Amino acid sequence: MYTDKVMENFRNPQNVGVVENANxxxxxxxxxCGDIMEMSMRIEEDxxxxxxxxxxxCAAAIASSSMATQMLKxxxxxxAVKLKNTEVIDALGGLPPQKIHCSVLAEEAIRGAIEYxxxxxxx
Amino acid sequence: xxxxxxxLDYAATTYLDKEVLKEMSPYFTDVFGNANSQHLFGRDAAxxxxxxxxxxxxxxxxxxxxxxxxxxxxxxxxWAIKGIAAAYEGLGKHIITSAVEHHAVLETCKALEKKGFxxxxxxxxxxxxxxxxxxxxxxxxxxxxxxxxYANNEIGTVMPIQEAVAIxxxxxxxxxxxxxxxxxxxALDIDVNKSGVDLMSVSAHKFYGPKGIGFLYIKNGVKLDKxxxxxxxxxxxxxxxxxxxxxVGMAKAFExxxxxxxxxxxxxxxxxxxxxxxxLSEIDNVYLNGSREKRLPGNANLSFEYIExxxxxxxxxxxxxAASSGSACSSGSLDPSHVLxxxxxxxxxxxxxxxxxxxxxxxxxxxxxxxxxxxxxxxRLRAMSPLFYxxxxxxxxV
Numbered sequence: 001m002y003t004d005k006v007m008e009n010f011r012n013p014q015n016v017g018v019v020e021n022a023n024x025x026x027x028x029x030x031x032x033c034g035d036i037m038e039m040s041m042r043i044e045e046d047x048x049x050x051x052x053x054x055x056x057x058c059a060a061a062i063a064s065s066s067m068a069t070q071m072l073k074x075x076x077x078x079x080a081v082k083l084k085n086t087e088v089i090d091a092l093g094g095l096p097p098q099k100i101h102c103s104v105l106a107e108e109a110i111r112g113a114i115e116y117x118x119x120x121x122x123x
Numbered sequence: 124x125x126x127x128x129x130x131l132d133y134a135a136t137t138y139l140d141k142e143v144l145k146e147m148s149p150y151f152t153d154v155f156g157n158a159n160s161q162h163l164f165g166r167d168a169a170x171x172x173x174x175x176x177x178x179x180x181x182x183x184x185x186x187x188x189x190x191x192x193x194x195x196x197x198x199x200x201x202w203a204i205k206g207i208a209a210a211y212e213g214l215g216k217h218i219i220t221s222a223v224e225h226h227a228v229l230e231t232c233k234a235l236e237k238k239g240f241x242x243x244x245x246x247x248x249x250x251x252x253x254x255x256x257x258x259x260x261x262x263x264x265x266x267x268x269x270x271x272x273y274a275n276n277e278i279g280t281v282m283p284i285q286e287a288v289a290i291x292x293x294x295x296x297x298x299x300x301x302x303x304x305x306x307x308x309x310a311l312d313i314d315v316n317k318s319g320v321d322l323m324s325v326s327a328h329k330f331y332g333p334k335g336i337g338f339l340y341i342k343n344g345v346k347l348d349k350x351x352x353x354x355x356x357x358x359x360x361x362x363x364x365x366x367x368x369x370x371v372g373m374a375k376a377f378e379x380x381x382x383x384x385x386x387x388x389x390x391x392x393x394x395x396x397x398x399x400x401x402x403l404s405e406i407d408n409v410y411l412n413g414s415r416e417k418r419l420p421g422n423a424n425l426s427f428e429y430i431e432x433x434x435x436x437x438x439x440x441x442x443x444x445a446a447s448s449g450s451a452c453s454s455g456s457l458d459p460s461h462v463l464x465x466x467x468x469x470x471x472x473x474x475x476x477x478x479x480x481x482x483x484x485x486x487x488x489x490x491x492x493x494x495x496x497x498x499x500x501x502x503r504l505r506a507m508s509p510l511f512y513x514x515x516x517x518x519x520x521v
Contacts, residue, residue: 002437010434011441016507031471031510034431034459038509054509058433062507 002059003093009063014070017052023120026112028105035061035102039069039109043117046077053109060099067091068106081114083107124496129444129489133329133421133482134276134306139372140331146375147333150368158365159356168367175374182381183323183340184314191339191357192370196305196326198350199339200227200270202361203301203322206347207268208235214297215265216240219258222465223247225276228303229461232270245271251280251413251466259290262298269300273307273318277462277478278413279422281311288319299345305329305337309380310388310419321345325377327369331483332376336369387483392420394490395481399423401494406501412463412476421481426463426472429511430504435477438500444493447478471510
């Protein structure tokens with residue numbers, strides 16, 4: 001059902017936790033839906049220097065979070081907002097059709113966090 | 124910890140007993156005749172089928188001609204419900220079932236709703252046992268059929284079938300009572316004289332028999348329409364060449380299950396109870412779903428708070444342990460179990476529920492290994508869960 005890449009990221013997820021001194025964070029999903037994804041980042045000079053996640057969800061949700069954080073570390077905020085869920089899926093070697101929404105959740109969490117950062121910076 | 128392979132999904136299916144396989148084996152190759160053929164090859168096969176029918180009838184306390192072989196539990200459920208509905212729709216178009224039935228019953232009822240039937244889904248209590256008061260209130264003048272499972276497939280709760288039958292027959296003798304006995308057969312005494320049901324579905328692969336075979340008990344005198352049209356098999360009620368080896372295997376498996384029921388149940392229940400006790404005492408925020416007492420001996424259904432069930436299931440799988448989230452038939456879906464929601468369990472807890480079902484080959488080592496793995500996995504997944512951290516009083520052990 002899952003690719004080796006998904007299982008690898010589920011078994012050994014990267015960047016789990018909460019970034020200290022985060023200046024970008026966002027949570028998407030709800031316990032009722034069975035998925036909650038929380039992203040926190042430290043952004044310096046528009047570059048993501050640290051990024052972590054915590055996820056309540058299925059193996060695909062955890063793997064998507066792990067993969068997305070790996071793809072974004074060291075990237076600029078402009079690059080981050082352009083990250084598409086399909087790129088996360090490709091990096092995972094594919095997701096089952098009923099699990100596509102897990103990658104969408106990752107995309108939304110990242111967008112939300114970046115927005116939080118941009119709004120915070122303006123204030 | 125040395126890795127093991129542990130099967131704790133006996134409620135989904137069991138392995139075929141070697142003794143059963145041995146009994147079946149000649150009927151694939153040597154005694155291969157069509158049981159409906161008149162010649163000697165056919166007669167040999169027919170004799171085996173007749174013997175199997177007698178064996179099964181003896182176990183459930185029925186007459187042999189009240190046993191109708193089917194392709195399994197789902198067909199038997201479909202036949203009982205659709206067959207009665209079609210035969211008696213002139214008398215009424217109301218059916219009563221429960222909110223926690225297997226999809227084989229629920230989806231059949233939904234299909235009938237589309238054809239103009241009205242279905243009442245009687246609730247269960249928070250213990251997962253049929254609410255008899257609500258059940259009694261659901262009976263109407265135009266009710267023609269009741270279908271209540273003998274024991275639930277997800278949480279293992281045993282329903283008060285005898286009481287429910289008594290309520291129905293006291294009120295209205297014209298209402299037929301069907302029970303989906305798929306989970307209970309093999310584990311419980313399902314004598315139809317004791318329960319008083321009119322129709323009963325059974326599947327062989329839940330009691331170490333082959334897959335793809337089951338039967339519907341139809342009490343003599345109950346008339347229902349056919350589900351499968353065809354030849355003259357099964358007293359002209361169910362077309363299709365009889366699956367002789369599987370029928371022989373089902374009878375043998377049922378005989379063994381019945382013969383060793385007490386011994387098997389004692390073994391299974393003691394392991395299951397030890398498992399539940401260890402989990403509840405060694406892992407925080409875990410809940411047993413469904414009544415602990417009115418429960419099949421091999422079932423444990425637990426909610427692990429702050430964790431989503433599929434990730435728990437996959438983590439167990441990586442350790443070589445097979446359990447189930449919801450029922451195997453619905454585990455591809457993202458919706459939480461209709462059974463757990465019917466118990467009034469919070470939806471996020473329903474998402475974090477797993478069924479562990481024990482069988483006659485389960486060992487103490489299997490149980491201990493599973494609990495040890497679960498403790499690590501639960502800690503690991505909770506450490507990842509934003510729900511767990513949100514509560515200031517909860518500290519992870521990792």
